[in-house]
Amino acid sequence: MRFLSNLAKALLPCVLLSGALLFLSAREILNPYWVQIFQLACIVAISSLGLNLIYGFTGLFSLGHAAFYGVGAYTAALLMKWHIGAYGEEDLLLTQAAFLGSLAAGGIAAALLACLVGLPTLRLTSDYLGIATLGFGVIMKVLFDNADSVLPQLGGARGMTGIARLTGIPWVVFGMGGALLVARNLIHSRYGRALVAIREDEIAASTMGIDTFRYKVLGFTAGCAFAGVAGGLYAHLYAFLHPSNFDFLKSFDVLMIVVLGGLGNLGGTLVASFAWIFLLEGMRVALPPEYIEFRWVLIPLLLIVTMLVRPQGIFGLREFPFLRSRATR
C-alpha cells in the first residue's frame, strides 16, 4: 500500500506536467520552438543529475561527461535505426517499446563504458582524474569523427542523419522524473551515504569499512548511465547527431550547470539546467539581431559574477523538501 502511494506521489506530478504541456502545445498557446527548448532542458537536466552524482555526491572530478552522453546518443540512434529498418514504423506500440529499449541500451552502453574507463582511471585523484576524463572525452570525439569507417550509418564527421523523431513531452518529463527519483533514492540509500562519505574524506571512509574504489566505480557508472539515457533522448529530439555536440566543451557546460546549482544539490541542478538552457535561448530572442554575438560575452560574465558572489552555487546545500531524506524532512 505504502509502495502504491509512493508510486502515485512520484507519477502524479509527471502526469500532470506532461498533460498540461501537451494541452498547451495542442492549443498552440506554446509554440513548438519553446516546447523543443523545454524538452532539451529536461534532457540536459537528466545528464546533469548524472554528473551531480559523480562530482557533487561522490566528489569525482569528471570532465568527460559529454562523451558518455554521446555514446548513449549514438547507441540509441543506431539501434532504433536498425529496428525501424527491420520492422517499419507502422506499429506505434512496438516502435515506442523499441524506443524505450534503445534508451535503456544507450544508458547501459554508457554505463559499461564508464565501468571500463573507471576501473583504471578512478585510481587517480582530483585534478588528475579530471584531465584523464577530459582526455577520454577528446578521444571519444575523435572516434565519433571516424566512426563512419566502421559503420557508415554513424556518419562520422558529417553527422548522423535519418533518426526518427520519437522524443516527445511525456518521454522527457517521465525521464526527468525517473532520473530525479532514482538519484534521490540512491543518495539516501546505504550506497549513497557511502558515496558522500568518500566525497567528504576518502581515508576516513575507508577506515569505516567502505570499499572506496568499488563505490567510486559504482557512482561513476550510475552517473554515466544517466548521461547515456539523456543522450538517447537527445538523438531522437533533434534527429541529427554530430560529433561536435559531444566534444569536451559540452562537458564544461554540464559541469557549469552542476556547480551553479550547487554541488550535491539535486533541486539546484534541476533549476540550473532550466535556467541555463532558457537563458541561452531566451537571449537569442531578447537581443536585437545586430547584438546577437554579445550572447556569449554576457553569459561568461554572468557566470563569473555568479561564482564570485556565490562560490558555493546558487542554492548551496539547501534542498527542496521532497528531495530530502525522510530523516531530515
Added chain:
Amino acid sequence: MYALIALGYTMVYGIVRLINFAHGDVFMVGSFLAFYAIEKFHLPLPAVFACAMGGSAVLAVVIERLAYKPLRDAPKIAALITAIGVSLFLEYFTALHQVFGPNYYAFPRPFQVVSREIGGITVTNIQGIILLATLATLGALQYVVHRTKIGRGMRAVSYDFVTAGLMGVNVNAVISFTFGLGAALAGVGGVLYGIAYPQIHTFMGVMPGLKAFTAAVLGGIGSIPGAVLGALIMGQSETMTSAYLSSTYRDGIAFVILIAVLLWKPTGILGKPRAEKV
C-alpha cells in the same frame, strides 16, 4: 612551442593549484597583439615580442586580480568554473566586430622562410627560431625561479602559501608575478605560432591550450623541466600520428599517451608523488 604554453600552466598550477583554462586564450591575445604590432605599426621583431609579452602579462595579472583572487579561499571548483568563464569571455569578446573580429587573419611573415638541410634533415629557419626562443626562455625561466628573490618566493608559495606568507613572502605579489610571467611566455608562444602557422583567429587558443595543459600534466605538473619534456613528447607523437596513421586521429593520440602515462605514474613523468596527509 607547446612547451612555452605548458610552462605557464605548470607554474600557475604549481602555485595556486588552479587549472587556468584562460591560459590558451591569453596565448591567442598575445598572437593578435603581435599581429597588430606588425601589421599596423610595423614594429621590428624584438619590439613585437616585447609587445606581445607585455600585453599578455598585463592581461593575465588583471584576470588574476579580478577573477581569481577573490576566490582563493573558496572551493577550488568555483575558481575553475570562473576560469572557464574567463576563457569563454575572452574568446567571444575578442571575436566581436568591435574588437578583433571573427575572421581568420593572415599573420605577416616578418622574414623569408629559408630551409636548409643539416645531416639529411630539412630544417627551416622558422623551426630554428622556435627552438632557440624556447631554449632561451627556458634558460631565463630557470634563472628566475632558482636564482632570484622572487623565484625563491614562488617556490616557497608553491610549498605552502600560508606558511610562506608568515615567513615574509608577499604572497599576492608572487602570485600576480607568476601569472604575469606565465602569460609572457604564452605571449612568446603566440608570436611564434603566428610565424610558424601564419593564420590566426580568436578561437585558436582552445586546442593548443588544452594540449599544452596535457603536456604539463604528462611531464608532471608543477615541474618546469617536466613541462618541456611533456611538450616534446606530445609534439612528436602528434607529428608521428599525422605522418604514419591519419591526421584525423591526431587530436586523440596525445590523450591516449596521457592516460597511459597517468596510469603508470599518477603524477606525471617527472612529478613527485605527494604523500597523503591524514
